[in-house]
Amino acid sequence: MIHPPESTSRHAFPFEARNQDELVALLREQGMTFRDFECVTDGDYAPEDAAWNYMDIPHLNYVHGQVDGCMTFAADAVTASVFFQRVPFFRLPLTVLIYQTSRNSITYYTSFFLFLVVIRTEWNSLGPARARVITRYAVGWTNRLVGLAFPLIRWLLRRNYRILMSEDLPMRNQRGALRKKGYSFRMSGEIPSFIESRKIMRQNVVTPEQNVVAPTDIGHWPLRRIAFDELIEGRPLLVGDPNHLGLTVQRRRDSVLVFPRLCPHEGADLDTAASRCKISGEGPEAGTTIQCPWHGRKFRPILAIELPARPSRSQTPWHDFETDKSGLTITCRDSRDVTLRQADWSRPAEPIQPDAEDIPITTAPAL
Ligand code: FES
Numbered sequence: 001m002i003h004p005p006e007s008t009s010r011h012a013f014p015f016e017a018r019n020q021d022e023l024v025a026l027l028r029e030q031g032m033t034f035r036d037f038e039c040v041t042d043g044d045y046a047p048e049d050a051a052w053n054y055m056d057i058p059h060l061n062y063v064h065g066q067v068d069g070c071m072t073f074a075a076d077a078v079t080a081s082v083f084f085q086r087v088p089f090f091r092l093p094l095t096v097l098i099y100q101t102s103r104n105s106i107t108y109y110t111s112f113f114l115f116l117v118v119i120r121t122e123w124n125s126l127g128p129a130r131a132r133v134i135t136r137y138a139v140g141w142t143n144r145l146v147g148l149a150f151p152l153i154r155w156l157l158r159r160n161y162r163i164l165m166s167e168d169l170p171m172r173n174q175r176g177a178l179r180k181k182g183y184s185f186r187m188s189g190e191i192p193s194f195i196e197s198r199k200i201m202r203q204n205v206v207t208p209e210q211n212v213v214a215p216t217d218i219g220h221w222p223l224r225r226i227a228f229d230e231l232i233e234g235r236p237l238l239v240g241d242p243n244h245l246g247l248t249v250q251r252r253r254d255s256v257l258v259f260p261r262l263c264p265h266e267g268a269d270l271d272t273a274a275s276r277c278k279i280s281g282e283g284p285e286a287g288t289t290i291q292c293p294w295h296g297r298k299f300r301p302i303l304a305i306e307l308p309a310r311p312s313r314s315q316t317p318w319h320d321f322e323t324d325k326s327g328l329t330i331t332c333r334d335s336r337d338v339t340l341r342q343a344d345w346s347r348p349a350e351p352i353q354p355d356a357e358d359i360p361i362t363t364a365p366a367l
């Protein structure tokens with residue numbers, strides 16, 4: 001029976017969809033044989049973090065090195081792509097259709113040589129910030145001899161699953177760890193949307209109600225003095241914790257640059273990005289950016305000091321910077337203003353243009 005997926009307030013679901021069981025039953029009636037197996041992953045993150053990960057289109061090109069292809073269609077609850085599977089001597093084109101079949105599941109399918117693969121991924125809560133994700137593969141064929149290759153297909157799919165998980169789990173765990181510290185993540189509806197995932201200039205990270213100053217920071221933070229002499233080019237200095245207050249300070253040629261440690265879009269860790277800071281042109285921050293490893297959003301430095309430094313002061317909603325001839329003093333302010341929970345702590349390299357429907361974005365004051 002075809003049925004419309006469970007409707008939600010945002011998704012009108014202007015289509016009907018068969019879930020994996022219904023699709024497999026239908027195709028069995030058409031003479032296909034199916035065998036299935038499951039891959040299960042438990043983790044310390046919310047079910048929404050797994051859901052978000054599966055709806056997240058732009059990360060495919062940045063995070064999954066082996067994914068080669070392009071998206072051809074996207075709406076809130078459905079997307080289609082052409083991927084190329086590498087097999088010896090060939091890049092095999094696969095058309096893949098992915099659609100939401102309930103609040104906590106998606107179904108997707110593709111044909112692969114003489115096989116049809118119908119997959120269902122479902123995420124459920126195992127407690128506060130703990131989730132179980134079950135991916136069930138149903139592999140179908142029309143000829144008994146073809147079915148003899150099922151163990152090989154199962155091995156390939158399991159291997160593929162392990163590779164994808166090894167790349168996705170760090171970000172899910174990162175979001176789970178941030179949730180434990182009081183962070184939350186905005187979604188524009190009850191469930192994530194494929195099309196919304198493409199708006200990478202949004203700030204979807206909502207900071208905790210109070211500043212996060214971890215006990216490990218006591219003694220170094222909220223006040224930190226950095227002598228310019230102690231900065232070594234190519235070795236970014238990490239200040240504070242990897243949260244919205246944490247900063248990376250680095251020396252680049254005759255400049256000292258300060259970047260955030262947490263991406264305000266969806267919470268990726270920017271520490272590895274800092275060491276790949278690109279610099280070009282003249283002046284303290286000309287063409288200097290770091291790029292988020294998750295979706296590729298680029299950031300200019302929050303602060304750029306040209307050496308030899310002249311005395312100056314500047315600030316963000318959470319920091320005061322004081323520069324003198326020999327160094328930089330950073331003070332982390334105790335700001336408990338709820339409106340700051342929405343404040344962007346970065347300086348994006350491209351202008352943010354919120355449209356009428358967009359989540360309001362507050363940018364950090366110009367320095
Ligand atoms: S998490 Fe999306 S650009 Fe950084």
Ligand SMILES: [Fe+2]
Pocket residue numbers: 053059060063064164167168
């Ligand atoms: Fe992924």
